[in-house]
Amino acid sequence: MGCGSGFSSSLYQLSGFDVPIAPAAPVFALVDVNNFYVSCERAFDPRLARVPVVVLSNNDGCAVARSNEVKALGIKMGAPWFKLKDLAQQHGIIALSSNYTLYGDMSNRVVMVLKQFSPDIEVYSIDESFLHVETITHLHGNAKAMGHAMRSRVRTWTGLPVCAGFGSTKTLAKFANHLAKKNAVFDGVCDLTNMTNEERNGWMTKVAVGEVWGVGRRIAARLETMNVLTVLDLLQADIKSLRQQFGVVMERTVSELRGTSCLELEEITPDKQQIMASRSFGSMLTNKQQIGEAVAWHVATAAEKLRAQASVAGAVYVFVQTNRFREQDAQYNGGLVVPLPDVSDDTRTLTTAALIGLNRIYRTGYSYKKCGVMLMELEQKANRQETLFDNPRHREQSTKIMEVLDHINQNWGRGTVRTAAAGFTQQWAMRSQNRTPRYTTNWLELPVAR
DNA sequence: TCTGGGGTCCTAGGACCC
DNA sequence: TCTGGGGTCCTAGGACCC
Helix, strand or coil: CCCCCCCCCCCCCECCCCCECCCCCCCEEEEEECCHHHHHHHHHCHHHCCCCEEEECHHHCEEEEECHHHHHCCCCCCCEHHHCHHHHHHHCCEEEECCHHHHHHHHHHHHHHHHHHCCCEEEEECCEEEEECCCCHHHHCCHHHHHHHHHHHHHHHHCCCEEEEEECCHHHHHHHHHHHHHCHHHCCEEEHHHCCHHHHHHHHHHCEHHHCCCCCHHHHHHHHHCCCCEHHHHHHCCHHHHHHHHCHHHHHHHHHHCCCCCCCCCCCCCCCCCEEEEEEEEEEECCHHHHHHHHHHHHHHHHHHHHHCCEEEEEEEEEEEECCCCCCCCCCEEEEEEEEEEEECCHHHHHHHHHHHHHHHCCCCCCEEEEEEEEECCEEHHHCCCCCCCCHHHHHHHHHHHHHHHHHHHHHCCCCCCCHHHCCCCCCCCCCCCECCCCCCCHHHCCCCC
């Protein structure tokens, strides 16, 4: 089943009698940044403090991060921005385009601070990390004190507000973090491992089952019909019948809620099995040439990531889509997997394949809204099989050229050197009307203190 | 005018093999 | 009289995450 104590550390302490005593039960911490993108923006612009702020998705499409003031107005995650403009005007909401360069850099800074607390860390997402802490909380007194120490150090060093949750499993740590975020009484830190059962159950009764990590909208709705409404209801439900109805993932979730650790810390980020790059266009496109330029650009983006993890791809998937929200328009979604005769990480080879695919799926008479590529059948470049028509000299050359390309683009910005296929006009470019400066990664955009 | 962009895991069912 | 059964691999689709 994969469920066990979840503890495999070799750190045994010896007692005075040289008898190994059981290692401390695992304690996971989950630390995440509140309203991450908004907080990044606020860290560099004090005028954004205490006013309603949203950060929009690519293409300025949806609200993907909201300040508390905006959440209080009832604006939902993912709400289409154009529908909110009136409301925004009324309440003076400031809307910013997303600035992923900034967020990525800030994310790294947070992780650097957290690593000082525990090297046993899994960077789970751009704004969340899990840590193993059972062997270190005593250095701070207890878990709660450690949580506050993390909070204050991250705040001081990065300007970002974080919350911390502690639990004996990852799912419980997530839940603790949720409590810390939503209930002022915790002051940003919640330790479930140091709570009576009554107290814990009290909190579990207050939170809806859909908030549990691993329980999404669909499953929450099904659970509700079974009268499983709260976190506690789920914890106390019959695990066997849940497994039958929902599968092994649900079984693990319930075990984790009950304190049996099934999910380990993943400290080593595994290589991606597929790499995707896609964008909606800033406006609708009909012209194959222009769409081709966008496809070529996305190939370059994906290929750069591919080389960064030292992999090669065996196939390229390319797709185009019309605007599904315009019901009056003729709709078409085309996609095609183009197998490569030989695995490759060369942007030029991958581009050729993608454009062959585009040629096959493109239909005239439609207005297109989006295109993208996915690199598939990835494997480590080092494990690559020799093929019949191998030409070692070509391969060496290709590797060198790609190295130079990546080097230049890293230093001078993506797309500084690109294939001709990616074009120069960028008719497809997304809207990003209100992007803040790349304060931390570009000399020309450093914040200025006045 | 206008609606994001990535990923993973699991399961069921079909093809195929012996 | 009567139509096996088990194993593996692959794919598509569904669910979840941020």
